[in-house]
Amino acid sequence: MLTNREVILIKVEATYGTDSVPVEATDAVLVENLAWANEGLRMNERPAVRANINMLQQVYGGRLGSITFDIELKGGGGAVDVPPEIAPVLRACGLGETINAAVDVTYEPVSTGHESFTVYYFQDGIRYIMTGARGNISFSLETGAVGKASVTLTGHIALPTDVALASPTYDGVVPVAVINAPFAVGGYSAIINALSFDMSNTVATPPDMSASDGYSEIQITGRDVNGSFDPEAVVVATDFPLQDLEQGNTLVLSTGVIGTGIGGRYQVDMPAIYYRDVSPGDRDGVRTLENPFGAAESAGDDEVSIIFT
DSSP, X not given: OOTTSOEEEEEEOSSTTSOOOOOTTTSBOOOEEEEEEEESOOEEOOOOOOSSOOOOOOEEOOOEEEEEEEEEOOOOSSSTTSOOTTHHHHHHTTEEEEEETTTEEEEEXXXXXXXXXXXXXXXXXXXXXXXXXXXXXXXXXXXXXXXXXXXXXXXXXXXXXXXXXXXXXXXXXXXXXXXXXXXXXXXXXXXXXXXXXXXXXXXXXXXXXXXXXXXXXXXXXXXXXXXXXXXXXXXXXXXXXXXXXXXXXXXXEEOOOBOOSTTSOEEEEEEEEEESOOEEEEETTEEEEEEEEEEOOSSSSOSOEEEEO
């Protein structure tokens, strides 16, 4: 099997944990660094007192699965209100989708009604099926590089079966590099190299004695949107993050629009970030700051907006 001959299909479920049967033509997502792992594997030891000192065979007690991968940030192509190919991934990580006709497609956190997804993971000759999948996502925007996100989905996973590799249809949209983006925080156009942020979802895996894998519905029970950026240091009259830290000031953060082509642009907005620390850094001999932040809500479930146009 070849590690670069692998495919992911993902589709929303009408009923939690029921295979939604994703198909090659409409449900493929282009990914990188794809891998699976056991999650919550229970192997029960049997510490019996006997004449000899070796351990008895452990007893399997159920497991879930996790699938990890990276995705490129890019629009849906063709029109401003077409959801991007990565939309199912965003939605599986607790982001609600709003399609504003002829305007944009926006993703913001939701606290209820989290959707669940079925994932088909094809390796070169076998297929894993994961149902009831939900997870977490973190984002990385670095100057001159393609914006990307790292994803972990957790779900109920079946034993793999021998299946021919899928022949997926991808959208063909080419991502843009993160340049010419008018980043600003608190109205100040800071000079930064990178912005990262994480939804930091709490993904709960409650036990269930009646379930075949010993686990109940996977749930997103909390989140703590947080991140960091690295501005060049300036005089306090221009920007004073230490004062903002001490006073608990909240600031509007925006990347501005990244990209120029219709259907290929995106931006990130946060209405109320607050600093969790400020420390010095160095970038090629230029004094910088490292500014970890938390993202607070402004009007409820709006700590971050990811907007595709």
